[in-house]
């Protein structure tokens with residue numbers, strides 16, 4: 001949507017990777033977001049590129065690197081699989097183009113660190129990472145409550161992350177790398193602290209989990225000041241999408257994600273709806289994320305998690321996978337943050 005409230009032209013955005021998330025972002029840019037215009041889509045799947053381009057009436061660019069270099073593209077949304085992010089983000093940095101990169105920034109701390117260094121060498125922030133929970137109203141409120149110290153110092157965060165089911169080929173490490181990564185970022189956001197150690201415990205697996213998948217798991221994070229965080233990650237509940245956080249502080253507790261929208265009363269009983277998936281639960285967070293990114297890019301900056309956040313999450317998740325495999329407490333050392 002190109003509605004522009006100022007004289008400056010709309011930001012011309014290309015979406016790279018138009019699978020599930022990329023198509024959702026393309027739709028958002030085409031119909032919800034102000035001061036931006038979806039101008040092109042690009043995917044290694046040529047037929048998919050053509051179909052999505054036709055749906056939105058924009059250019060189909062078959063080579064993603066050509067989309068990065070295209071002079072009529074001002075900024076990029078990267079929604080390709082995580083293993084492709086390093087190459088695309090580094091190309092965008094080399095071209096001086098702002099990027100909103102879906103999580104994870106990359107799939108290893110080493111590759112994320114290379115992006116941190118490349119952006120630092122450039123001397124300006126061009127990369128925002130799609131940790132959209134930071135734009136969810138309840139998390140923003142919870143962060144404000146912690147920062148206000150109204151309830152005293154935080155002691156525990158109890159986090160729950162549940163999905164109805166997993167796609168084929170989802171393995172035990174992916175529970176940490178794909179799902180817990182969101183908790184890792186939100187814990188850093190809520191507390192303003194780095195995570196220094198991680199442990200993983202698992203009970204027997206649910207009978208709904210595919211053979212060999214360790215599901216659920218219990219991931220325990222320690223922050224630098226000594227806040228303990230437990231994350232229940234359970235991805236084959238067969239029920240729906242549930243994300244909740246309970247803060248336990250010195251003088252009170254607070255809970256988010258209870259999902260008590262409309263409550264109905266019928267002869268069958270009383271109750272509400274459980275969202276089917278993350279797109280429904282976090283729809284407005286995705287919208288706010290992209291609108292604020294567009295406005296920040298037009299002002300020459302970012303407005304949300306940057307490459308350091310992406311690197312920290314990658315480092316914690318890599319340690320989490322080691323903890324899962326060894327049963328040990330694994331410490332995390334991020335090293336110096338570039339100025």
Ligand SMILES: NC(=O)c1ccc[n+]([C@@H]2O[C@H](COP(=O)([O-])OP(=O)(O)OC[C@H]3O[C@@H](n4cnc5c(N)ncnc54)[C@H](O)[C@@H]3O)[C@@H](O)[C@H]2O)c1
Pocket residue numbers: 016017018019020021022042043044045048064079080081082084102103104130131132278
């Ligand atoms: N923020 C969130 O809540 C959230 C939710 C789901 C997925 N994601 C992230 O979004 C990204 C995409 O996930 P998805 O579920 O949409 O995947 P998907 O498999 O549905 O789509 C990925 C698309 O990228 C294309 N692709 C692969 N390599 C490419 C390349 N080098 N250049 C251009 N296109 C390429 C594929 O052909 C496919 O169309 C992942 O990083 C994932 O972790 C984020």
